[in-house]
Amino acid sequence: MHLFGTQSVDEQGHLTIGGTSALTLAKNYGTPLYVYDTALIKERALAFIQTFEREHVKAQVAYASKAFSSIAMYQLAAEEGLSLDVVSGGELYTAIHAGFPVDRIHFHGNNKSDDELLFALNAGIGCIVVDNFYEIEQLKRLTENHNKQINILLRVTPGIEAHTHDYITTGQADSKFGFDLNNGQADKAFHAVRDEKFIRLLGMHCHIGSQIFDTVAFSLAAKKLIGKMLTWKTDFGFICPVLNLGGGFGIRYTEEDKPLQPAIYVEDMIRSIRSEIGEADYPMPEIWIEPGRSLVGDAGTTLYSIGSQKEVPGVRNYLAVDGGMSDNIRPALYQAKYDAAVANKMTAEATTTYTVAGKCCESGDKLIEDISLPSVEAGDILAVFCTGAYGYSMASNYNRLPRPAVVFVEEGSHRVVIKRETYEDLVRLDCSLQGETVGAHS
Ligand SMILES: *Cc1c(COP(=O)(O)O)cnc(C)c1O
Numbered sequence: 001m002h003l004f005g006t007q008s009v010d011e012q013g014h015l016t017i018g019g020t021s022a023l024t025l026a027k028n029y030g031t032p033l034y035v036y037d038t039a040l041i042k043e044r045a046l047a048f049i050q051t052f053e054r055e056h057v058k059a060q061v062a063y064a065s066k067a068f069s070s071i072a073m074y075q076l077a078a079e080e081g082l083s084l085d086v087v088s089g090g091e092l093y094t095a096i097h098a099g100f101p102v103d104r105i106h107f108h109g110n111n112k113s114d115d116e117l118l119f120a121l122n123a124g125i126g127c128i129v130v131d132n133f134y135e136i137e138q139l140k141r142l143t144e145n146h147n148k149q150i151n152i153l154l155r156v157t158p159g160i161e162a163h164t165h166d167y168i169t170t171g172q173a174d175s176k177f178g179f180d181l182n183n184g185q186a187d188k189a190f191h192a193v194r195d196e197k198f199i200r201l202l203g204m205h206c207h208i209g210s211q212i213f214d215t216v217a218f219s220l221a222a223k224k225l226i227g228k229m230l231t232w233k234t235d236f237g238f239i240c241p242v243l244n245l246g247g248g249f250g251i252r253y254t255e256e257d258k259p260l261q262p263a264i265y266v267e268d269m270i271r272s273i274r275s276e277i278g279e280a281d282y283p284m285p286e287i288w289i290e291p292g293r294s295l296v297g298d299a300g301t302t303l304y305s306i307g308s309q310k311e312v313p314g315v316r317n318y319l320a321v322d323g324g325m326s327d328n329i330r331p332a333l334y335q336a337k338y339d340a341a342v343a344n345k346m347t348a349e350a351t352t353t354y355t356v357a358g359k360c361c362e363s364g365d366k367l368i369e370d371i372s373l374p375s376v377e378a379g380d381i382l383a384v385f386c387t388g389a390y391g392y393s394m395a396s397n398y399n400r401l402p403r404p405a406v407v408f409v410e411e412g413s414h415r416v417v418i419k420r421e422t423y424e425d426l427v428r429l430d431c432s433l434q435g436e437t438v439g440a441h442s
Contacts, residue, residue, distance in 0.1 A: 001341055002255065004298045004385055005040030006410075013347035015383055018409030022303055022343035025407060026381050030420060031305045032323035032404040034392055036068075038076060039410050040299040045080040047262040048291060055270050057287055062106055064247045064292030065091055067389035068300070072408060072417035074098035083126070085290050089116040096123055106288075108155070110177050114138060121148040129153045129205050129244075131178055136192050143198035150198065153205040153244055154189050156181045158224035162209030162217040162248060178206070181224060190232060201238075203285060204228065207246030210293065213258055215268035218245055222269060226276040233282060240285055245269060247290035251297040253386045254337045262294065293389035300388020302327065302404075303343065306380045307359070316355045316370070321382055324358010325365040326401040328387055329394045332364045340368055343381040348374035356382065360399050392418070400426050 003009075006018050015022040018037050025035055045061065052059035062083035065074065069086075074095050077084060083104040086092045095105055105125040109116075110132060117138055120128060130136060130152045143150055155178035179185040186204070193199050204225050208217050222245060232238040250259040270287065277284060304321035311317050330336035340356065342348070350372040358365040367384060376382075395403045402421035407414050 001346075002252070002339065002385075004252075004301070005037040005043075007037070007301075009346040013345065015341060015343040015346050017301060018414070019412035020409050020414050022301075022381060022383055025409070025414060026303045026305070026343070028414075029405050029407055029416065031303050031381070032321070032327050033303045034327075034387065034404055034406040034418075035301045035303060036296070036388060036406065036408050036417075037299045037301070037410070038408045041076060041295055042080055044262060044291070044295050044299075045077070045082050048266060048289065048295075049081055051263045051266040052270075052287065055267065057270055057284065059286060060104065060288045062104075062288060062290045063295055064290045065095070066393055067292035068296045068391070068393050069094055070392075070406065070418050071098040073296070074100045076408075078104075082295075083288070085292075089113070089119050092116070092119060092123065092125070102126065106153075106290075112138070114142065117142055118146065121146060121150055127151045127153055127202060129155050130189070130193070131155050133189065133192070136189060139199060140196060143196075148198060149200065151200045151202050152193065153202050153242060154179055154186065154193070155205045155207075156186045156225065156228075158182075158206050158208070158221050160206075160208050160217055160221045160224065162212045181206075181228060186228060190238075194236070194238060201240075202242040203240030203244070205244035205246065205288075207290065208248060210248045211250045211257070212248045213250040213260065215260065215265055218265065218269050219272035221245060222272045223276055226273065226280075226282070229285075230280050230282060239283060242288055243273065243285040244288035244290070247292050247294070249291050249294040251294050251386065251389075253297075254339050256337070259294070262291070297389035298386045300386065300391060302384045302387040302391065304382045304384065305378075306342075306376050306382050307378055309376075309378075317352060318357045319354045319376055319382075320357045320359055321367070322359060323401070323404065324360045324367060325362060326358070326360055326398045327395045327404050328367060328384070328391050329396070330390055331367055332362070333394075338368050338384050338386060340371055340373070340382055340384045342374055342376055343383040345374045345376070345380065351375055356384075360401070397421075397426060402426060 048061045060083040062085045063077045064085040078100050085106050087108045103126045106127045107120045108129045157175050157178040158181045159173045179189045208221050229240045308320045325332045352375050356368040405420035406418035
């Protein structure tokens, strides 16, 4: 069995995370429960940052926070020296609320509203990653009307397709994101912003996909973007101080996934960039990357209580847990695969093949198909690994299930960083029909 980060098995055969028994956590905080191993998050952050330092390359490692956004997570990211990607006013609000240094916040998105952009301008954030021509017009108008300077990157699609599941690929030409690098859009965007008084162009950004397990796609993307940077220098004397190659570094969900160490991704990236610009005598840009999943994905484990079981003779054994697609939509959304273990039977032999189902009213609400586990009974605790990215952040109240609590664990201590929702929380925004109506009939 593969254990992640600080996970281990104690003398009683129970799973521990960050020095605390999973059973203690489940008992103290209830289930379902997201547990984050913060030592692993820190180790990953450091690995990315230190590789740039070792190579003497100026860099920003921006946590792509859509993977898991919360005040505590933002505070942890700030402490670890990470920068931050946000993709909405809500994430930006949370970051500012957390006290995240605004000059290290970068704002992404393909349809930012005027309100969101103005919020970012007024907050004085470090950079806006501009996605399309509409946004250029918005920014021209808003910066001028409000007398605000802003740094920007242009998001481009280099036409490099990273080998991964289609739904989570964003670097192809047929993408809703960014300016096409090959059909003249990127050049047009460059000309639209380069002489703007309130807009300072830092360079280009691309994000070529997710769960990428090799360095080739990043090298190809770097080569493409640098090619464009060189023509902007030759033709217009413009030098890009920043090159942002996005995120997408893969992690191990199951034994089929073979991720590289953060250092390998970064070293290869630096090597490609150095070789491209070296030949052309171009000054080394600051390199920005945006890991999301690889910072928090395998640091997260979801603990569930096992409840009912159903045998479909000759077909499969279902075991049901007290959560499901409401706290982890990824299996239903794009057939994501997960590994799991029975936290109170870590040393027992795996004898039975189960399909792990959730409790939502959807036949497709299955977390794992055909996993080999020890024989389980109601009350056992199932630990589903690698749920730290796009789990809580995509959680919903489907079937009016309250969203689980989130705890951080490290070196034997644990703390709640997001409280469990209550039934009261569920009706907090609901309005009763007993109030007065507004409009025609009143
Ligand atoms: C989602 C996203 C990331 C992070 O992707 P991961 O696969 O989680 O590393 C980085 N940059 C951009 C622009 C993104 O949209």
